[in-house]
Amino acid sequence: MPRLKRIKRPNLHTLLLGALLMSGAACTDATSGTPLPVAISVDAAAGRHPIxxxxxxxxxxxxxxxxxxxxxxxxxxxxxxxxxxxxxxxxxxxxxxxxxxxxxxxxxxxxxxxxxxxxxxxxxxxxxxxxxxxxxxVAKLGPARETLASFSIAKYGPQPNHDVNGHADAGNGVAPGGKPITGNDANDASTPxxxxxxxxxxxxxxxxxxxxxxxxxxxxxxxxxxSLWQLIHRDVHPIGAHAxxxxxxxxxxxxxxxxxxxxxxxxxxxxxxxxxxxYSGFDQQYAAxxxxxxxxxxxxxxxxxxxxxxxxxxxxxxxxxxxxxxxxxxxxGGEYAETGVTNSQAVALMRNRSTRDLWDPNYKDPTxxxxxxxxxxxxxxxxxxxxxxxxxxxxxxxNWGGDTLMNGATAQADVLGIFGREGLDIATRWGTLDPSMPVYKAFKLYRNYDGNGAAFGATSIAANAPDPDTVSAFAALRERDHALTLVVINKQLDRPADAAVTLDHFAAGGVAETWRLANNQLFRLPDARYQDSTLRASLPAQSVTLFVLRGAQAQHE
Structure with a gap:
């Protein structure tokens, strides 16, 4: 039963945007065999604030x-x-x-x-x-807790769609010809x-x-x-709410x-x-x-x-x-939809870049x-x-969609990193999550990557990558063990990346514990050593990698 809702607004640019994105995807395919070199800089003394x-x-x-x-x-x-x-x-x-x-x-x-x-x-x-x-x-029920319908077919006449799998008398509130039924009695299925x-x-x-x-x-x-009551709950609030x-x-x-x-x-x-x-609900209704x-x-x-x-x-x-x-x-841009195909290459590329809506003053949303x-x-x-x-x-x-796709996981990891870096105070992701989903594992990489409570750090620090639409990076310090935690996300659909991470104001050499989410598997890789204030790593396409860096001093504490 589709109870998890989202009202989609019309995207007037879908066809044009899809064509442009597909032409961009062709360029990606041409270089997919060669890893993308990426220079990432992390400064443990810059941009510090609590997450x-x-x-x-x-x-x-x-x-x-x-x-x-x-x-x-x-x-x-x-x-x-x-x-x-x-x-x-x-x-x-x-x-x-x-x-x-x-x-x-x-x-x-x-x-x-x-x-x-x-x-x-x-x-x-x-x-x-x-x-x-x-x-x-609010809702009311029948004497034996039976379901009640706001637009009873028996009372308001035939309607083009009704609940064939449940309460068959419940219509969709639309009269023959396509106009919404008006003047229904709110007391049919609700109470003040x-x-x-x-x-x-x-x-x-x-x-x-x-x-x-x-x-x-x-x-x-x-x-x-x-401001959507007049659409979602028009049975009891048919006029959009004034400001x-x-x-x-x-x-x-x-x-x-x-x-x-x-x-x-x-x-x-x-x-x-x-x-x-x-715009208020009243103005949105007027604007229609x-x-x-x-x-x-x-x-x-x-x-x-x-x-x-x-x-x-x-x-x-x-x-x-x-x-x-x-x-x-x-x-x-089609990234999140309850129906329809959301795993096209055009949508995936849009998903990679539209997280900029959360933070980037130079990104104009193309929808x-x-x-x-x-x-x-x-x-x-x-x-x-x-x-x-x-x-x-x-x-x-x-919700950035792609629940069952690695593209959805890289977007979710990007969103969580952005929330921390940009200083958001609270967030709750909409939609059902279960452990089989890549997006579930993206959460787990930040919050409980080892199954024993180990998590991304709580003090954000500066991490910069040249093109966050392809590879993004987020860093934080962890108080309990003085580790530097670094999430690097290769969003590219079919191209690996070779990352060179330079470290400022942190130990010049040490061990990097490495965890990776790829192909819908969250796993630990062998520890890597870094030296001369540089960490080098190969990142598979559509992957999220967490490095837990411990300098020489931290290793002996």
């Missing part, structure tokens, strides 16, 4: 996965969380699954939103992020919700697990991608949560992506028919300010309702975004300018 351990989080992780990956944070979110009814343990994923309200399946990790999710997360020693609905209505009800939910969690300062739930995310609605609701629900647990940390606004950063010029909320409510910065300014004026500024981001993103610096600028400088920033949903 937040919370960047290695996931969504809907099992206890076993959380333990094996030493994942510090586990988020329960997604579209079902917007309409989760904690009193009856029921959810509604909206458009994702025929607008059905149905009982949560306790055996399905992707259905965990309540106390079970907190318990399984804490059992792994991880911190849960629990999502609090702000939609205003308000801040007081969610306050009672938090109070119940505090009663069971203690407060945030005493080992209970620390983070509460306020809803999920609210003022979201500003006011975050303040109200934050106060409700903190009334039950004063030490709880509020995570918001959890917006979906590029357009959702700049009229374009983005003269959108009503931008003109009337925010006085010309982009949506998210305006929200931050409103929240600052209200005190300090938000503790973590959070957004979602998915690359838009419909058609702009420089540089997301982490942008988020930091926004909180420092419009909210409280130094407020933690988080990307609580992201």
């Amino acid at each position: 937040s351990p919370l960047i290695y989080g996931i969504n809907f992780g099992t206890t076993a996965a959380l333990q094996d990956l030493r994942a510090p944070v586990n988020r329960s979110g997604g579209n079902s969380a917007s309409a989760y009814n904690w009193r009856i343990d029921a959810r509604n994923a909206g458009k994702d699954w025929y607008f059905e309200s149905l009982a949560v399946d306790p055996s399905d990790i992707n259905d965990q939103f309540g106390e079970r999710f907190v318990a399984l997360t804490q059992a792994a020693g991880a911190t849960p992020i629990v999502t609090i609905p702000m939609l205003g209505r 919700d308000d801040p007081q009800n969610e306050q009672a939910r938090v109070a119940d969690l505090v009663k069971q697990f203690g407060g945030a300062s005493g080992g209970g739930v620390r983070y509460y995310a306020l809803d999920n991608e609210p 003022s609605e979201i500003a006011d609701k975050v303040i109200a629900y934050s106060r409700a949560v903190k009334a039950a647990d004063p030490h709880a940390q509020i995570v918001a606004p959890e917006e979906w992506g590029w357009q959702g950063y700049f 028919d009229h374009g983005l010029d003269h959108t009503p909320d931008r003109t009337g409510e925010t006085q010309g300010m982009p949506y998210v910065p305006w929200l931050l300014a409103q929240w600052k004026a209200a005190g300090h309702p938000v503790d973590v500024f959070s957004l979602h981001f998915y690359p838009q 419909w975004i058609d702009s420089v993103v540089a997301l982490i610096p942008l988020m930091r600028h926004w909180v420092d300018t419009y909210y409280y400088p130094g407020t933690p920033i988080g990307i609580t949903e992201y």
